[in-house]
Amino acid sequence: MKKYDYLIVGSGLFGVIFAYRSKQMGKNCLVIDKRPHLGGNVYCENIVGINVHKYGAHIFHTSNKEVWDFVNNIVPFNRYTNCPVANYKGKLYNLxxxxxxxxxxxxxxxxxxxxxxxxxxxxxxxxxxxxxxxxxxxxxxxxxxxxxxxxxxxxxxxxxxxxxxxxxxxxxxIKRLPVRLVFDNNYFNDKYQGIPIGGYNKLIEGLLDGVECLTNTDFFNSEYRDWQKYADKLVYCGPLDQYFNYQYGKLNWRTVRFETETKDCPNYQGNAVVNYTSHDESYTRIIEHKHFEMFGQEVYDCPKTVISKEYSTEYKEGMEPYYPVNDDQNDQLAERYRHLAEQEENVIFGGRLAEYKYYDMAPVIEKVLNIKNI
Incomplete structure (x- = not known):
């Protein structure tokens, strides 16, 4: 039986960056994911020639030049700048x-x-x-x-x-709400931002080039649960409480439901992100995916467009967990599980699910790049 240096559970950014670095260090690893695709929540599916962010909009932004250079070395990023618009009862406001x-x-x-x-x-x-x-x-x-x-x-x-x-x-x-007394619609203050040219799948493919991967493989319902047979160390990116069989109880999450549809027009709302800030609409925002990667005449050269309406909702079993609920009860419960995690030998817990923390993409990458002795 082949034995790996690392078994990596989950192919989101933490897992794939770890796999990339371990490969660079001459280590061999196996990446498994319960979904039918790789890439975690940054995965895109192509619909009518448009890269659709299947699990919600992902806009890369950072002021860390090392992180920016790292991802651009895998695939060049475009010039997309996030300038969302708010629609309140039919009136538009810049954000x-x-x-x-x-x-x-x-x-x-x-x-x-x-x-x-x-x-x-x-x-x-x-x-x-x-x-x-x-x-x-x-x-x-x-x-x-x-x-x-x-x-x-x-x-x-x-x-x-x-x-x-x-x-x-x-x-x-809401600890603070940024107020800018300048005419600047750029949502982020970071020095660098953009979307991988060709979509996030290009980034994931580049990072996992030469790495052995298995999809449709649930860690908890497969032979790999007994991971010591297959690897010297485990990199776990799944839900923190599930790893410990929910022994202290379950952590709470908020989740998002998406309604995605193709529109028979080249330009539906003129912007990638429009927030709907009143109760008149039950969805929180509409994403028009082509505006992440198509600019100017390119928008009209593609005759159709794809939009996704986002509905924030309570998490129920079987849904995708998105946002940790950072109240006192969940924070205390998460700390108890983190204490257990610290005692696990040869196991690295990393990423949003395994740390019960909300992360943007760049800090996750930075965290993995800073891990010593991979």
Whole structure:
């Protein structure tokens, strides 16, 4: 029987970057994934010539030049810049909150006018609290940006995301809300951002070139559960609580349901991301996938388009877990499981599921690149 240096459970970014590095170090590994494809949540499926982000929009951004150079060495990235738009009851507002937003909201023309309007509304919220600290998300947001922005661009959108009223959500969820007093619609502050040219599958294929992989292979329902027979070490990227057979109970997640459809037109909404911030629509946003990779005339050279409506929902068994629920109960439970994980010999726990932490893509890559002695 062939024995590997590493058995890697899960082919998301943590797993595939680890596999790539282990291959560079002369180690051999086997990557297994229960899904019928590789790439985890960055996997794209091609529909009418468009790379569709099957598990939600993934926009790569980082200020770490080492990470940016690393991924571009695998596949070059394009110039996509994330500039989402918010639709509130048929009126459009630029995101993140910047001078375009404030002009659309109040008609103000200068940073001084915008700042004065925000400070006026913040003062009303602070007066309402009468000297006490904000007790929930609603009070926290009102003290940061005031009533108008909160009610049109935060309140109902957040309630759709979490399935709870803002007055019932903890204040720490919104520790800060960036306010830009410049006309800048670029959502991220990072120095680098883009999408792999040809889609994320190109990145995954490049990272896994020469690596042995198995799909449709569930770690917990296969021979590989007894992993010591097959490898010296295990890299586990699945759910943290499941590894320990839920012995302390199950961790909670939020998840997302997608409705994807092909439209018989070249340009449906004119932007990759449009958030729907009122309860008038049950979905949180619409993604138009072609705008991640097609620009200018390319948009119209492709006669159809593909959109995905996103519905935030409570996690149920069999769904894909997306967002950890960072309340006191889940944080304490996760810490108990992390303590168990630290005691596991020759097992590396990595990634969003295995660490019960929400990660953007670049920090995951950075974390693996910083692992010594692979």
């Amino acid at each position: 993140p909150f910047n001078m375009n937003t404030f002009y659309q909201m109040w008609g103000v023309l200068t940073p001084e006018e915008a700042s004065a309007k925000i400070e006026e509304q913040k003062a009303e919220a602070v007066k309402m609290l009468n000297g006490r600290e904000p007790q929930n998300l609603e009070e926290q947001a009102l003290t940061l940006v005031g009533k108008d922005i909160f009610e049109k661009l935060i309140k109902e959108y957040t309630e759709k995301q979490w399935g709870r009223k803002c007055s019932e959500l903890p204040a720490f969820i």
